Amino acid sequence: MTPAGSLLIADDLHKAYGPTVALDGAEFSIHPGEVVAVMGPSGSGKSTLLHCLAGIVPPDSGSIVYNGREMATMSDAERSALRRSEFGFVFQFGQLVPELTCVENVALPLRLNGTSRKEAERTALTWMERLEVDDLRGKRPGEVSGGQGQRVAVARALVTSPRVLFADEPTGALDSLNGERVMDLLTDAARSTNAAVVLVTHEARVAAYSDREIVVRDGKSRDMERVV
Amino acid sequence: MSIGHTLLGLLESGPRHGYDLKRTFDEKFGHDRPLHYGQVYSTMSRLLKNGLVEVDGIEAGGGPERKRYAITDAGVTDVERWLATPEAPEPYLQSTLYTKVVLALLTHRNAADILDTQRAEHLRMMRILTDRKRRGDLADQLICDHALFHLEADLRWLELTAARLDRLAEVVAR
Known part of the structure; x- marks a missing residue:
């Protein structure tokens, strides 16, 4: 797919950690409502690419344009606001705050944006219903299974109705059945809100939920749609 | 069958x-x-x-x-x-893909491209099967899973071979 009309476009990204080159001219683009898998072997640079795209880590050089704006020109506060309100995140482990109940965890991004507790938890519950974990509302993360916890994390990532969901190995710690359920619900929920999903995975069965994939090797990306 | x-x-x-x-x-x-x-x-x-x-x-x-x-x-x-009676496992020891990769290396063509093209084709089929599985009943899910796991195994081989291409090129050139 061409970058025209893309929500997020990255061009010629370079990033090194000391002598280690993580990105070496990587490119990326994604449209609203599209699910793009970022694949590649361990250490290929796929997580670094996600961190750069999400504004978590600045690239050494290259351009990242989100919704028509060059991210490098944004202030730290603007990038933080973007991550809080326009981006959602799902990681492999340890995303939920153990002291909070599941519904409080899901409501947290809304609370941080200033929404009242009652309103935030009401919205959180509708997302928990979509992810089929509303019965866990009063439980703490330590009291739920890995698969359930990951669905709570997906609900939390989607509660602000982000325009881009970044998912880094979202099923990496789950067995096949739970992983599939998470992917079913995650992609259904994202598609229903027209959110773009950047899905970093090394598992082909997870990547098969995407619309297309790019492969990162040695810090270089390859759009597989242009291969066939 | x-x-x-x-x-x-x-x-x-x-x-x-x-x-x-x-x-x-x-x-x-x-x-x-x-x-x-x-x-x-x-x-x-x-x-x-x-x-x-x-x-x-x-x-x-x-x-x-x-x-x-x-x-x-x-x-x-x-x-x-x-x-x-157990079914005989199919070890695919005479893989067409392997032949293509070695032939590409022998004739100085781009073997990585062959692997990437195949990879994209495998994933395309996996998307079709995943979609069918999501819409289907339990029988569909089991049939599609069987195919998906096999394709995934192929993909792992493709990844591993891509990572070993330089070494394979040396061996083939001897």
Whole structure:
């Protein structure tokens, strides 16, 4: 797919950690409502690419344009606001705050944006219903299974109705059945809100939920749609 | 798949006509490849000849006569033996993909491109199967999973081979 009309476009990204080159001219683009898998072997640079795209880590050089704006020109506060309100995140482990109940965890991004507790938890519950974990509302993360916890994390990532969901190995710690359920619900929920999903995975069965994939090797990306 | 054993197994629940066997087979196992009537009748003739089924009754109608088949004791034993015998694993030792990769290296073509093209094609098929699985019932899910796991194994081989291309190129050049 061409970058025209893309929500997020990255061009010629370079990033090194000391002598280690993580990105070496990587490119990326994604449209609203599209699910793009970022694949590649361990250490290929796929997580670094996600961190750069999400504004978590600045690239050494290259351009990242989100919704028509060059991210490098944004202030730290603007990038933080973007991550809080326009981006959602799902990681492999340890995303939920153990002291909070599941519904409080899901409501947290809304609370941080200033929404009242009652309103935030009401919205959180509708997302928990979509992810089929509303019965866990009063439980703490330590009291739920890995698969359930990951669905709570997906609900939390989607509660602000982000325009881009970044998912880094979202099923990496789950067995096949739970992983599939998470992917079913995650992609259904994202598609229903027209959110773009950047899905970093090394598992082909997870990547098969995407619309297309790019492969990162040695810090270089390859759009597989242009291969066939 | 052994059509004969599958049809025999379907007869274990009670006698059936040929068309009924075909319909049940297609529903449960046919999916993209339904049986031809000819296959059903030739298979039933063979099973009859081997004493694994018998004709339980004949209905005369306006069209051709319709035989109803029943499984014999020998047929039940045959099904049981088939079910208990493990299928030979298919190790794919003569992989076309491997040949293509080595040939590409020998002729100084881009072997990584061949692997990438194949990878994209595999993932395209995996997307189709994943989509079918999401829409389908439990039987569809199991069939698609079987195919998905095999494709995934191929993909892992493609990844590993891509990571070993430089070494393979050296070995091939000797």
